[in-house]
Amino acid sequence: MANLRPMKVIKTTIAIGEETWNEFKKIVSLRYGSSRVVSHAVEEAIRCFNAAELLKSFSGAMGIAIEYPSIREVEERRPKLRVSAGEEVRGIRDERQARLSGFEQHCKEVR
Numbered sequence: 001m002a003n004l005r006p007m008k009v010i011k012t013t014i015a016i017g018e019e020t021w022n023e024f025k026k027i028v029s030l031r032y033g034s035s036r037v038v039s040h041a042v043e044e045a046i047r048c049f050n051a052a053e054l055l056k057s058f059s060g061a062m063g064i065a066i067e068y069p070s071i072r073e074v075e076e077r078r079p080k081l082r083v084s085a086g087e088e089v090r091g092i093r094d095e096r097q098a099r100l101s102g103f104e105q106h107c108k109e110v111r
Helices: 017-033 038-049 051-062 073-078 085-110
Strands: none
Touching: 017 038, 038 073
16 A cells, blocks of 8 residues: 655544445555555545546556656647737627528518
């Protein structure tokens, strides 16, 4: 069992149903051979809710180094658009306005 504890440890109090807590301690005892590592098991369970921490733990266990790009690298790799979003939206709105105006004109002619 690897020690995954961070450098700084905090103590906390939580409220858990007695049946749930007893079942958890039983599972911890079966997994680790002792219920003396409950704090470690709780920390491990909490880490499983953190996707980034779970990925980090898995990659470490598999011997895979994960490098996250910097903000600058992300911005540099971002695809450059050749069209202005504002111009596209304006064109769509103008087309819609023309359709609606034509519909209104058609309604007037029918009456």
